[in-house]
Amino acid sequence: MPSCGCCGKRVNLHFSSKNTSFYDNEYCSPYCREFVEGKHEMVNGWDKTGLKNMSGIEWWPKLKFNCEVCGKEYHTKKNGSLFFCSLECALDLNRKSNIKKAKSLFATFKMMQHQRKYREGDGWMSGKAIYEKMKNRGDVSYNSFPSAFRVWKSYGLIEVRSANIEGVRMNEYRIAERFMSEPIGKFMIECRPKRN
Numbered sequence: 638m639p640s641c642g643c644c645g646k647r648v649n650l651h652f653s654s655k656n657t658s659f660y661d662n663e664y665c666s667p668y669c670r671e672f673v674e675g676k677h678e679m680v681n682g683w684d685k686t687g688l689k690n691m692s693g694i695e696w697w698p699k700l701k702f703n704c705e706v707c708g709k710e711y712h713t714k715k716n717g718s719l720f721f722c723s724l725e726c727a728l729d730l731n732r733k734s735n736i737k738k739a740k741s742l743f744a745t746f747k748m749m750q751h752q753r754k755y756r757e758g759d760g761w762m763s764g765k766a767i768y769e770k771m772k773n774r775g776d777v778s779y780n781s782f783p784s785a786f787r788v789w790k791s792y793g794l795i796e797v798r799s800a801n802i803e804g805v806r807m808n809e810y811r812i813a814e815r816f817m818s819e820p821i822g823k824f825m826i827e828c829r830p831k832r833n
């Protein structure tokens with residue numbers, strides 16, 4: 638089992654629906670990835686409290702993220718909330734998007750965002766490759782991605798291309814460029830079908 642490149646915690650790739658390790662096995666959490674990539678430092682007890690006898694103690698700092706649902710900045714400590722500024726926003730993804738299994742779909746998009754940013758091949762993945770990753774979450778039982786993505790292609794969140802993979806023509810998918818930085822959950826809610 639790999640261990641986190643920041644805090645050393647073991648990273649379990651399987652049945653990890655509560656975190657990001659089903660697609661990111663370099664760090665145990667977005668917090669740890671940001672701590673390293675953003676070159677953050679531990680908070681020293683002496684600096685924090687002004688007490689010299691606290692100098693041997695170090696704290697993980699609070700780090701800044703943008704909420705995936707409301708888009709606002711929030712600060713979170715290690716082991717804090719992933720992706721959402723509040724429980725309210727985390728619940729809103731389900732309540733307001735009107736999508737069955739919204740959390741699972743959101744996790745799929747985050748995985749694809751990670752793939753486009755860090756992995757080879759500009760982020761293109763076959764439906765099968767996406768399914769193989771999402772299976773690790775433990776809550777996806779069959780490959781429904783090609784049909785589920787049709788609507789997200791029309792909204793502009795997913796790009797599709799036809800590729801030749803070992804002599805077979807098949808579709809490949811990736812997250813659209815603008816969603817490398819824009820909040821994905823917010824967009825999912827905005828796309829909710831309007832009632833007449």
Ligand SMILES: [Zn+2]
Pocket residue numbers: 641642643644645646664665666669
């Ligand atoms: Zn870690």
Ligand SMILES: [Zn+2]
Pocket residue numbers: 704705706707708709721722723726
């Ligand atoms: Zn929020």
